[in-house]
Amino acid sequence: MSARVEITLTVNGERVTRSVEARRHLIDFLRLDLGLTGSHAGCEHGVCGACTVRVDGEIVRGCLVLAAALDGAEVTTIEGLTDSGEVADLQDAFVARNAAQCGFCSPGMVMAAADILRHHPGATRAEIREHLSGNYCRCTGYQSIVDAVEGTLKAREGTR
Template identity: 55%
Template sequence: MTVDFAQEARVRIETRVNGRTIRAEVPARLSLVEWLRDELGLTGSHVGCEHGVCGACTIVVDGSCLRGCLMFAAQADGCDVETIEGAVASGRLAALQEAFYRHAALQCGFCTSGMLLTAAELLARERNPGRQRIREELSGNYCRCTGYQSIVDAVEVAARAQQEENGS
């Protein structure tokens, strides 16, 4: 069923997206990921299941990963939102991106943005998470192409690189 957002009640918001202040009027029932994709052209986060279980719509809001399909754009009022585009531009994903590339941890790419953001959040919290912990953290992100082994390998390598860089 398609929702006609033109007839929908609208809400004024002010939010920061990838470091840029955005003031907008958004349909009350429009999901955050749809707003980011359709209105702002930030298409790196994907719409998959629309139920919060696949992880393709993962974005960072106020420093924590969440499912963009489960949050209304109106709820982002006053929040700091970071998409995969912002995270890549900041350079904070460079080691993970390199590891994903070197370990063939991506194929079709649909899940990649969610995997990268989730892995980055894990590595920011835990210096040496270990394979089982990596698997647990990524368990909310579905990948139908890689079989996960290469993704876990890549995150493990990125964690080691991060430790070496920090001298720990």
């Protein structure tokens, strides 16, 4: 039994080794220990989606994952996703549609939307809404966000 655990994992392609408190959740690990402040800690009980990041290729709630449990894992944050260029068009669409206002939800929203682009390229508007239903936005009323995702899907469809 240990209150501190040593973990080695890959974050945005970079190998990191840290000793973490067992009680540390992934988002505090990213923000406070690694200085990656793009992922936001919102409700911290799995409701708001602001902390959405990828672990081993799939999106998770960063506030409901123990950093200590991630030895050997591969984590991608909004910083890594942005640097890779994977969703540059989606991010441009967010700007063009004014899909971010205060911006607090945006990193998580983009992570969840990127999941749609990867796994559900043919998603309908209803399916986009359903997929983003776990990500709260208190500013936009969601329409512009759904517009941005839908527009990106259609643009990608056109270029394929």
